[in-house]
Amino acid sequence: MSEELAVPSSNEPDIPRTRIRSQQRDALVYGLNLALDDGQLDYEETQKRATIANRATYMDEVMPLLSDLNFGRNLPATTNPQILDVLTQAQQQGLTEIAAIDAATTAMTQPQNQALTNYSNASKSTASIAIFSGSSKRGPWLVGPKHNVFGAFGGVHIDLRQAQLAGPVTTIRTAMCFGGVNIKVPENYRIIESVFPLFGGVSITDGKGVTLKLSDLPPDAPVIDLRGIMAFGGLEIKRVPINK
Structure with a gap:
């Protein structure tokens, strides 16, 4: 699973390149x-491919990421059948059909209840900002599908233990310079990290009392997708027990 993925080095002159969208x-x-979850990839390979996806500019750069995977009905039964159908279609088409990937995004982010529907309609993106100051989010709070963290000479603390997520994938984008970001993630959440450290550091650690391994998470585990850049600062992601 550790073999290098083949990324196209050039394109036919008569085929325009299409930029990939965040969705x-x-x-x-x-x-x-x-x-x-299906055992086709290990955690290291998943992280590697997610990093490629998060840093890609054009669709042809991510074509190999799903091409060797099987999205058949052997995948977890808890998975939305519509998502499997769309991902299979996207795989077969080599990810050249933008509509297929967009449809998968729409299917996987359908709100679970009316409260999340109202929140999703009101605000699909929130932010934590700390410039020469600090920012903290903890306790019961609603997290949009995307949460942006910006800071300079400050610190941001995000606690997801009592937070309610708007969808199965929560993307946290970080842009911090001369500061620190601390994120507490319940142990039953999957973490995918592709943050670029520039004279900084990124760490994922297990807090005291954590017993659930990332490799043992259930198929329907929520995903925390961490992206962005840390310049002259540190990002600490700490897995914490569910009930603490």
């Missing part, structure tokens, strides 16, 4: 998560 990256990461 399409989300759908790709979700598809990789399904393959991880």
Whole structure:
């Protein structure tokens, strides 16, 4: 599973390149998560492919990411059949049909109840901002499908233990300079990290009392997809027990 993925080095001159959209990256990461649950990929390979997806600019750069995976009915029964159908279609078409990936994104982010529907309609993206200051989100709060973290000479603390997620994949984008970000994630959430450290550091650790391994998470485990850049600072992701 550790073999290098073949990424196209050039394109036919008569075929214009198509830029990948953030929703399409989300759908790709979700598809990789399904393959991880099904045993087709290990955790290291999933992280590697997710990093490629998150840093890609054009669709042809991510074509190999799903091409060798099987999205058949042997995948977890808890998975939305519509998502499997769309991912299979996208795989067969070599990810050239933008509509297929967009449809997968729409299918996987359908709100679970009316409360989340109202929240999704009101605000699909929230932010934590700390410039020469601090920002903290903890306790019961609603997390949109995308949460942006910005900061300079400050610190951000995000606690997801009592938070309610708007969908199965929550993307947290970080842009921090000369500061720190601390994120507490319940142990029953899957973590995919592709943050680029520039004279900084990124770590994922298990807090005291954590007993559930990332490799043992159930197929329907929520996904926390971490992206962005840390410059002259540190990002700490700590897995914490569910009931603490």
